[in-house]
Amino acid sequence: MSSHEDRGADGVSRRKVLECMTWAGSGVLWTVAGGVPTSLGIMGEAVAQTSGMTFLQISDSHVGFDKPANPNVNSTLEEAIAKVKALKTKPAFMLHTGDITHLSKVKEFDDAQKIITQAGLVTHYVPGEHDIIDDEPGREYKQRYGKDAKGAGWYSFDQNGVHFVGLVNVVNLKAGGLGNLGDEQLAWLADDLKGKSASTPIVVFAHIPLWVVYQQWGWGTDDGGKALDLLKRFGSVTVLNGHIHQVMQKVEGNVTFHTARSTAFPQPAPGTAPSPGPMKVPDDKLRTVLGIADVTFKQGEQRLAIIDQPLQG
Amino acid sequence: MRGGFAAALLLALASALPGAAQAANLEVKIGNFTFGPQKLTVKVGDTVTWINEDDIPHTVVSVGKFRSKALDTDDKYTFTFTAAGTYEYFCGLHPHMQGSIVVETATGDAATPERTDVTVVSRAGR
Numbered sequence: 297m298s299s300h301e302d303r304g305a306d307g308v309s310r311r312k313v314l315e316c317m318t319w320a321g322s323g324v325l326w327t328v329a330g331g332v333p334t335s336l337g338i339m340g341e342a343v344a345q346t347s348g349m350t351f352l353q354i355s356d357s358h359v360g361f362d363k364p365a366n367p368n369v370n371s372t373l374e375e376a377i378a379k380v381k382a383l384k385t386k387p388a389f390m391l392h393t394g395d396i397t398h399l400s401k402v403k404e405f406d407d408a409q410k411i412i413t414q415a416g417l418v419t420h421y422v423p424g425e426h427d428i429i430d431d432e433p434g435r436e437y438k439q440r441y442g443k444d445a446k447g448a449g450w451y452s453f454d455q456n457g458v459h460f461v462g463l464v465n466v467v468n469l470k471a472g473g474l475g476n477l478g479d480e481q482l483a484w485l486a487d488d489l490k491g492k493s494a495s496t497p498i499v500v501f502a503h504i505p506l507w508v509v510y511q512q513w514g515w516g517t518d519d520g521g522k523a524l525d526l527l528k529r530f531g532s533v534t535v536l537n538g539h540i541h542q543v544m545q546k547v548e549g550n551v552t553f554h555t556a557r558s559t560a561f562p563q564p565a566p567g568t569a570p571s572p573g574p575m576k577v578p579d580d581k582l583r584t585v586l587g588i589a590d591v592t593f594k595q596g597e598q599r600l601a602i603i604d605q606p607l608q609g
Numbered sequence: 610m611r612g613g614f615a616a617a618l619l620l621a622l623a624s625a626l627p628g629a630a631q632a633a634n635l636e637v638k639i640g641n642f643t644f645g646p647q648k649l650t651v652k653v654g655d656t657v658t659w660i661n662e663d664d665i666p667h668t669v670v671s672v673g674k675f676r677s678k679a680l681d682t683d684d685k686y687t688f689t690f691t692a693a694g695t696y697e698y699f700c701g702l703h704p705h706m707q708g709s710i711v712v713e714t715a716t717g718d719a720a721t722p723e724r725t726d727v728t729v730v731s732r733a734g735r
């Protein structure tokens with residue numbers, strides 16, 4: 297059902313671009329924006345083929361939510377997917393960092409799937425806390441998106457030389473605590489990373505931020521530090537999270553942390569409201585605070601280039 | 610009826626006396642990611658109802674004691690406390706939200722003659 301292509305969105309190969317350059321005899325200004333080479337001028341807005349890959353992060357679609365902050369989350373999710381389809385460089389695949397649904401209902405999972413598969417891209421998921429509140433907690437999520445995964449749904453895969461690890465930090469939460477990975481998952485992670493060369497770029501994705509963004513609102517992972525210790529020896533680590541419904545980015549040594557916007561509703565910046573719940577903004581501003589994130593890996597670059605794109609603006 | 614009125618009057622008096630046998634129904638409101646009141650003291654036999662007034666679902670979990678399903682806006686969860694003790698609980702989705710229910714036995718360590726009379730009166734009132 298979903299396809300995976302290696303050519304650029306307009307089917308132009310790197311060789312073809314170079315040939316055109318030679319024929320035209322004109323200089324082409326190459327700019328490097330966030331590690332992505334872009335050619336300007338000779339072919340209008342054409343984007344050069346990178347030797348790496350681009351993938352998409354979407355998050356917190358909350359299908360089933362219908363309160364004032366956004367009475368129609370299916371619509372904004374559709375707009376996000378339309379935006380994905382319109383990208384000049386077609387992503388190799390998508391990562392969804394959780395809270396696919398709002399109440400773990402079957403219909404919500406069905407609706408989300410219908411919309412997200414319109415992108416025509418393989419999509420890898422990790423659950424958010426809203427995805428595991430069915431009567432038999434986590435059953436619906438596991439049978440849809442975690443069949444081949446371990447435990448509550450953790451797994452890894454490789455693509456274009458990059459090692460991707462999906463972690464689950466929304467299960468077995470303790471009173472007064474933050475997100476939680478647990479010893480079983482950490483032991484699996486240690487084993488999964490064993491033997492990998494330190495030059496292997498690693499991308500870890502999980503719902504709740506692995507680092508403590510704001511303790512008072514539960515925005516962090518109690519044992520996230522243990523996972524980061526396991527990743528310390530690698531030269532390029534990217535941690536992609538959701539949960540907080542806003543962009544936050546931090547670089548610490550070899551690790552780049554990034555949280556994505558929601559496609560459903562925004563939440564307040566830390567400490568700027570009484571609680572972290574859905575934040576109502578003026579209707580004409582809503583789409584400026586929802587969005588997707590385009591992530592590009594370029595061979596030889598340590599850091600992945602992350603470009604957050606709001607639905608509007 | 611004459612007997613009914615007398616019984617109702619006696620029952621009303623019985624309820625006003627300390628140690629009345631009637632169980633209470635109490636509420637905890639969930640709003641702004643907070644349980645209110647955060648600490649609630651009740652008696653054995655009392656029932657507590659949690660009501661979610663937030664725009665986001667919450668759950669009510671006391672490990673080994675009780676666990677609600679996901680409560681969306683305006684959903685309720687009810688639990689009747691049959692054993693004394695302190696019940697610490699939290700929200701399973703947002704574990705930084707915490708509260709407690711302190712369940713006390715009926716007032717007075719010693720049984721008092723009045724209490725016995727109250728029991729008899731309320732039975733007669735039915």
